[in-house]
Amino acid sequence: MMRHFLNLADAGPNGIAAMINDALERKAARAGWPKGRADADAPLAGHVLAMVFEKNSTRTRVSFDMAIRQLGGTSIVMDAGQMQLGRGETIADTARVLSGYVDAIMLRTDDHAKVEEMARHASVPVINGLTDLSHPCQIVADLLTIIDAGHALPGLKVAWLGDGNNVLYSIVEAAGLMQFDVVAACPQGFQPDEATLAVGGGRARCVADPREAVAGADIIVTDTWISMGQAHAETKLAAMMPYQVTAELMAAAKPGAHFLHCLPAHRGEEVTADVIDGPRSLIWAEAENRLHAQKSVLRWCFGQIG
Ligand code: CP
Ligand code: NVA
Numbered sequence: 001m002m003r004h005f006l007n008l009a010d011a012g013p014n015g016i017a018a019m020i021n022d023a024l025e026r027k028a029a030r031a032g033w034p035k036g037r038a039d040a041d042a043p044l045a046g047h048v049l050a051m052v053f054e055k056n057s058t059r060t061r062v063s064f065d066m067a068i069r070q071l072g073g074t075s076i077v078m079d080a081g082q083m084q085l086g087r088g089e090t091i092a093d094t095a096r097v098l099s100g101y102v103d104a105i106m107l108r109t110d111d112h113a114k115v116e117e118m119a120r121h122a123s124v125p126v127i128n129g130l131t132d133l134s135h136p137c138q139i140v141a142d143l144l145t146i147i148d149a150g151h152a153l154p155g156l157k158v159a160w161l162g163d164g165n166n167v168l169y170s171i172v173e174a175a176g177l178m179q180f181d182v183v184a185a186c187p188q189g190f191q192p193d194e195a196t197l198a199v200g201g202g203r204a205r206c207v208a209d210p211r212e213a214v215a216g217a218d219i220i221v222t223d224t225w226i227s228m229g230q231a232h233a234e235t236k237l238a239a240m241m242p243y244q245v246t247a248e249l250m251a252a253a254k255p256g257a258h259f260l261h262c263l264p265a266h267r268g269e270e271v272t273a274d275v276i277d278g279p280r281s282l283i284w285a286e287a288e289n290r291l292h293a294q295k296s297v298l299r300w301c302f303g304q305i306g
Contacts, residue, residue, distance in 0.1 A: 001303025004119040006112075006128045008136045008173045009199070011300060016140065016177060018306030019296035023144050027292040035066060039295075042072025043304055049073060050102040051129065052094075054080040054109040055228045059263060059290050060129045060137065064106055067294035076102065080109075095121035104301060110229050125301035132166055132229065138262045139170040141293035142221075143178065145286040149258055151218055156180035159217035159253065161210055161243045162270050164192035167223045167262055169199065176201035185213035187239040210243050217253040220245055221260045222270045237269065245271040250280055258282050 049068040112133035119126040182204040267273040
């Protein structure tokens, strides 16, 4: 079996639940092992994952590389600029060619239509490693982190602060699929569009007041104010400043609330250093969980779970 993972909806609630459970089990089973040792069952032995990057990456690149190794397979990592893709070879032709060499393809790019195009023409699973629209692999790791920290998804309230971006899209999609609530506080002009809120199936809303968003929240999330591919704009940074996650804002959330950030972070912009480096921050677990989540995404793509 082969499945593409372009957005969380491709997996649906059962697929996402299966990924989280699988990741929790596999993470526990190899606790303390050297990172390069394969899992005992090596369920993707002999499989090769090709990764194509049109944008920078640290976490996605290394976590997918280690994920396929721990599953018994290997990887090929490519920067699109050094491929013929960078001089105009089409996505469709690249998809057909790579499908003859490798068993799965991960693409990080700008326009979401490019991962859809890759999936249409590939005969192996295609994974969205971030587009301008969404970042589904990040949110599988975030849900894993939330559950690992002792929260339950039913009844969960997530507050998003700042830019209505690609990471928020996938959080809203997760809320609709897994039945939790998201309140996004974003400044005028940087709010998620109607289509983004619609993927939440009524579980997501947008407010102007950051205090309203964090009231009763279990999880506070933010992300960079300037995403990859966006121009650095002082006007945008100024509009975002009231949405900075501060200790004061954290104190207005539920007692025991946790902080998430997909990273890379800009201390002093979207979040203050005392919050991101403080006791309520789960960012290092969240980053490590990218590895455990990617393994379950890969296994789901090959029909081994869910
Ligand atoms: N969070 C995330 O996707 O990080 P990278 O850009 O480093 O892959
Ligand atoms: N919103 C950010 C996420 C980086 C992982 C970006 O697209 O640059």
